[in-house]
Amino acid sequence: MINNNYLHKDPMNKIDIIEKIVSGISEFKIIPFFGAGMSKPCGALDWRGLVETLKSELSNCENIDDNLLIAEQYQIQFGRDKLIEKLRDLCALKIRTSDTYQNHLKILAMNPPIIYTTNYDNALEEAADLISKKYLKIVGLNDIVASPHGSNQIIKFHGDFQDDQSIVFTRSDYDERLKIERHPLDVLFRSHILGKSVLFLGYGFGDENIQYIFEKHSEFYGTDNLPPSYIISFSHNKVKEEELKKKNVTTLVLSSPDELTSLITEINSKVFDKGNDFDLTFLNQDIHREVLLNFELDNLKNYISSTNHTGKEKHDKIRRTLEMKILPNDVEPNVAKLFMEFLSADYETEIVDALVLAFEHVSFRNFENIISISFKLIELTENPRYVFSMSNPFSWLLALMKIEMKLCKVLDDAAEISKWYCCIILGYLEGQIAEKKRLEFNQVDSLFIALQTHNYNQLDLEDRGFTKEQIDETIQFYIGQHGQILRNRQQMGSVSNGPNMFRRNLKNIQNQLTNGLPKNVID
Known part of the structure; x- marks a missing residue:
């Protein structure tokens, strides 16, 4: 049974939204995009927790509301190496079991060939290993060039702890990334979302990552030609929701992380049931499980x-x-x-x-x-x-x-x-x-x-x-x-x-x- 709280008041029926997501995943036309909130059950901090922890260690920054400037200030005060070390500690996966990875596992079980994430940790990779799913990690151009055609990929859109230089976190990191008109990962993202929807999971409206992604999203397609996408949030923000709606992004508001797990479980079950309707056109695809x-x-x-x-x-x-x-x-x-x-x-x-x-x-x-x-x-x-x-x-x-x-x-x-x-x-x-x-x-x-x-x-x-x-x-x-x-x-x-x-x-x-x-x- 679909919870009535899944969607804020919107002209589109909530049941239709869930069915569109199910159909999109079943037909490999939806790309999951993981944010920091997805790693929170493993003991890692989400975006807000990261910024608040960094801010607590800084002096004279009480009036700074720009999250990226707080990160920039931390780097200026303590140095880049200290910032990366701090991020490693705050983003560490302290509880690594199939239960804490359950949302990752249920998404992976639906066999998406491409998954994006702005997380630096290895939660997705470890979850894939737990169920023997083979995914290549893509962090930069060399990984793109080396990946065989048709390979399943986990794309670390803002870097990975295995390559400190790849991390995008401060204001200068974002500005530098925006200056590069044809960054390899942005070009890859453009090709992947052509004709496909995106399902954003684990993001808050204040998450700078999501602002950056949508900026790129609209830049690639223009506001009139964006494919329909979806973001799941735990709070209402009418201004942000209206902005996203103009970009053809529907917001599903849930009351808690437990509801997110229930929703993902329900989607997984519906995709599995849909996959059982035998369709010869998908004989060469992995079945949904x-x-x-x-x-x-x-x-x-x-x-x-x-x-x-x-x-x-x-x-x-x-x-x-x-x-x-x-x-x-x-x-x-x-x-x-x-x-x-x-x-x-x-x-x-x-x-x-x-x-x-x-x-x-x-x-x-x-x-x-x-x-x-x-x-x-x-x-x-x-x-x-x-x-x-x-x-x-x-x-x-x-x-x-x-x-x-x-x-x-x-x-x-x-x-x-x-x-x-x-x-x-x-x-x-x-x-x-x-x-x-x-x-x-x-x-x-x-x-x-x-x-x-x-x-x-x-x-x-x-x-x-x-x-x-x-x-x-x-x-x-x-x-x-x-x-x-x-x-x-x-x-x-x-x-x-x-x-x-x-x-x-x-x-x-x-x-x-x-x-x-x-x-x-x-x-």
Whole structure:
């Protein structure tokens, strides 16, 4: 539900505004432009906080209202190096997690190919790394020249702390930038906004950056030909809003940063839903995705553990929360822990069913997590509900099928899929021997059938820690336990169950598998 406070009184309907933003992002026709307010949740100061802190350290500047002159005065009094050092301290990202980066992550999850920022920090770059999004940082001409055509870019419009000379902050910095008629970043900005809108986030009306950007904006196009753009603010300023309106910029006024997060979440969700409407024209574009954050995962665990919800409600909540989401690097391990916990415990059938079905659609990038959860899924084959049989009405819940389908999603090569699938099953079988757990005939039979389906005895698995002798000993052990039916199925020789039989527990096998994992098996 869209909050009625999102837009001040304006002829254009607020719902129409949100829909235009959603459509623009979906069609890659809106460029996000990040201001200092976007880094505030990470502990950095916004523009007003920066200027007020600098002013507090100066003498005889109480009557100076020009923010850029205050910055200039600080540089004159303490020197350029001291100013940059101070900015580094005030703009430092003190809290760096997926929760504090959530607005960045949700914007990045919508796959904008170009993002601008006047921030000097690396919040956008770090957020992109959290979800393995590849963006090139553009600070100057050399970066522009070196960037491949079609590359995703984060453009640091007023510089970056990695290059002190690039920082634009004082009155003289702005004046110098304005003197350069064809500054590379201004030329780049002109080309990028041709026919595109801009969504300004984290700016206040008193932010000198926004004044500069709009000056350039109107200079490039004239006041009559500006593409429609949007700025989100936390306060009203009728004079400024009217000025922006003349430049075809609509102001959305929110009451708090929490409302900004709610708005970005809503836009992200609508863009995701719009992306699900299959459109062949966008086959070559990255799909829009939603991001899963740790606090949402905590909410899910509380929901599952609560007695206030039915099994079906929990089932639906699990799938809505986990499937098709981008998992930041600090969230993925917690998602894996959730699977391990709720697949291990004696929870309602609907919860286990939901996790079995969700596994295929959860975007794990760490292969170790896929292996460990696969072992848990194989444990479910003790239950006839998760094993194939002619009379089983739950064929969509087959644990082994879900493992195979997951491997098909993350691996391109059919031979690799077969190898990993057989390794996971063989590892589970061997691990149960080491832990002295007796498996029932039906469970072993279903695992043997899966191995046969992938011609395990024709695969070379030695590089994954399974020699022919070790595989034979494992197979023979279970034939010895369950007799002639398995022997006939395997068409193998006499039982070898001697004292030198190789034994590894599941943890050792998992470590062996992941240590031998080729790099970049999952992009």
